[in-house]
Amino acid sequence: MMSKFFIVMFHTFISKVKTKSFVFSTLVIAGFVLGLVHMDRVASLFDGGNQVIEVAVVTEISKYEEHLEDFTSQQDDIEFVEYNEKSTAKKDVKSDQLEAVFVINEDEQGFLEGAYYSESVAEQETSNYLNQELQQLKESIATEQLGLEQEQLEQIYEPVTFETEALSDQARSEEELKQARILVNILVMLIYFSVIGYGNMIATEVATEKSSRVMEILISSVSPVKQMFAKITGVALVGITQYVIIFVIAAASMFNRTPLNETNASLAPLDLSTMQIDLIVYAMIFFILGYLLFATIAATLGSIVSRIEDVNQLTVPLTLVVIVAFFISIFGLNTPDAPFVTIASYIPFFTPMVMFLRVGMLNLPFWEIALSIIILIATIALFAWIGARVYRGGVLIYGKSSSFQDIRRALKLSHKEK
Structure with a gap:
């Protein structure tokens, strides 16, 4: 019955939300986000209170004294002291x-040159400031x-006009590509951390119940498929809750920092009023399907583990697959039409990240997107079918679990249970 599904789901959700690890990780991530939003303010706390530093200026070029006085008076936190000897x-x-020590001389052609001496070149x-100012002084x-006018010099150094234009009417504009890059990066990071964090949480949840021997009771009253997907859904609600909390904190912090009537240029591409609806829809589809795929596999692996200590060992291959997909996606941001990126987009383990990357950066025909989604759904159904049988038998396996041979044992036990 569906009531049993919801009982298992809400039990999983509530038990995970109450854990210290959930509270601690949420606070840590929220603090990290706040630190990024207020990075300049945090840095100002450690800048020594705008401490003025003394820099010696050594030069024998008396004819440039007027220029040097203007040059040395432009920086408030640097006090320049004249020295005769280097x-x-x-x-x-x-x-x-x-x-x-800042030394200014002339080279053989009569042009300015400088040298900078300090205890360490790490800072x-x-x-860099002195280098830039000396360059401007030279110019x-x-x-x-x-005998050039300032306007003539500005024309010489004015950047060349360089425009890019796609000849295809269906190609994405530069603004659309900026939006796509942001969404692709967000989705890739969400899938990466969701699979590693929440996938491991699912496997640990199953292993924990097995270690308490509660599983024999559950498996007799709730079907394996319902129980597995109830736990997957419960952990998904945990993830959604955590993401919502972090998003609300970040949004409130950003609105508090930037007045509502001002536009933050760095966040302009995230304006939902101009963002393409199809990209948002595809992002949700690929994120949900990607989560279901990896969560189903994680639940299956967790069912053949008897000890919590063995969870990380058995889920290492799953983590490696996600890491590979992550790096393919990062590389594909610059070359989305590369052959190996195209091939990887149809491999179910890579599809959620890589295909969405191609959807965002390229103008793909609908049949390619539909084909990848169908393959992904079919793969989820296959792993759900296999996982349900492994789950039924795996939850009855106790003892040390260190290899995938336990999957065969789980399938045998599943047939005996029938």
């Missing part, structure tokens, strides 16, 4: 009286010497 300035750096913010001096 060796003296270096000694003061070694004795921690100065942060660095590059100051040196300004060269402009004066050549």
Whole structure:
């Protein structure tokens, strides 16, 4: 009866939501998201309170003193100190009286050149700033010497106009591709972490009930298929609950940071009013089917494990498959029409990530998308059919489980139970 399905489902959901690991992981992820949203504010807590550093300036070019004064007065957190001798300035750096030494000279052609000396070159913010300013100073001096106007110099350094245009009327625009890349990255990461985290949770849930010998009672009152998919659905609700909590915290933090009447350019591609509805629909389809596929396999593997300690060992191949699919998807973002990416998109274990990647980046005919979905659904049905039989016999297997030979034992026990 369906009531038994919901009983098992809600029992799985409630028991997992109450665990310390769920609360802890949710808080950690939410804290990580908040840290990303407020990265600049977090960094400001460790910047030493805008501490001013002293940098020695050593130069023999007196004719550029006016330019150098403008140059050295543009940075508030750097105090420039004039030194006559480079060796003296270096000694003061070694004795921690100065942060660095900045030497300005002319090369053989009469152009400016610089050198930067500090105790360590790991911190590059100051040196990069000085390098950029020296380059601008060189350009300004060269402009004066050549008698060029500032407008002429700006025209010379103005970036070249370079446009890309797809000749096909059905090809995606650059804006659509930006949206697709964001959705593809989100879906790939969601599937990756969902399979590794929640797939392992499903296998552990089954193994935990086996270790308590409750499984013999459950298997006699609830069919294996109902029990397996009830647990899969219960864990899915756990994942949805966790994602919703994290999303609400992230959204509230972002709205609190950015006024509603201002547009954040980095989040513009995520504007749902301009996003393609078909991409969102396909993202939901491939995410749900991908979860069902890997969750079914995880439940099957968990049923042949008697000890919780053996769960990770038996689910390693499943994790490796997800990792391979993840790397194919990341590579395919730049070359979505590569032959091996196309082939991988029809392999059920890779389809949720790789086919959605192709759907987002390319204009595929509908039959290709439909074929991949049909293959994926057929594979889920096959593993559900096999899994139900392995599940029925596997939950009755006790003792050490260290190989996939236990699947054969589970199938034999399943036939005996019939």
